[in-house]
Amino acid sequence: MRRAHFPPERNQLDAHLTLFHHLPPSSEPELKHRLNQMTRGIRAPVARVGGLMSLGRGVAYRIESPELVAIRHDLCAAFSGMLTPQDAGGWRPHVTIQNKVAPGVAKLLLATLSRDFTPRDVEIAGLATWWYRGGPWEPLSRHMFA
Numbered sequence: 001m002r003r004a005h006f007p008p009e010r011n012q013l014d015a016h017l018t019l020f021h022h023l024p025p026s027s028e029p030e031l032k033h034r035l036n037q038m039t040r041g042i043r044a045p046v047a048r049v050g051g052l053m054s055l056g057r058g059v060a061y062r063i064e065s066p067e068l069v070a071i072r073h074d075l076c077a078a079f080s081g082m083l084t085p086q087d088a089g090g091w092r093p094h095v096t097i098q099n100k101v102a103p104g105v106a107k108l109l110l111a112t113l114s115r116d117f118t119p120r121d122v123e124i125a126g127l128a129t130w131w132y133r134g135g136p137w138e139p140l141s142r143h144m145f146a
Contacts, residue, residue, distance in 0.1 A: 005059070005098040005109055012137050015095050017063060017124070019072050020079075020087045027082055028129070028140065034078060035127050035143040038071055044145035045071065048121045052113055053092070058099030059110045068093060068124060 002015045023031060045067030053062045072091060076083065098109055126144035130137045 001097040002095075006096070007100055010100050013130070015097070016128075017068070017093055017095055019075065019091075019127070020083070022084050022087065023079060024082055025131070027079060030078070031075075031129060032141050032143075034075065035129070035141065038074070039127055039143040039145050041146050044124050044126075046121075047124050048119055049095075050119050052110055052117055053094055054106065054110055055096065055099060056106065057101055057103055058096060058106050059113065060094035060096045060098075063093040063095060063122065065093060065124065071127075 002011060045065050047063055047065035047068060049061045050064040051062045053060050069091070076088070080088070098106060124145065126142055128142045129140040131140050132138075
């Protein structure tokens, strides 16, 4: 869905849930340590695509996962002094399938997808860290659930 509806020049990553938009590079060792602890030998959080949501200039799948919310809450507590206002605020788990388009285009896709939408389970395979380098994204680490 993302490849079909996301502007290709802006689609730098495969479908994903963003837990945080920015953590300082100095947090990398501690973050990797915590992500290892949260995933190694641990079953993946139960999750489901519960609905669609408008992003104004895009559309996303709303993700429901109390277990993932708890993981993010623990990370927020661990890095509270380092969080940007965007990351410290509320979190709406979602997977963006379209963004940065005209509002009318987004409304049309939302209406089209809503007609046949059915909630369904989704697998969260793991957690990963990325470094945004002003254009390309560089993978830093992957932490897979059991």
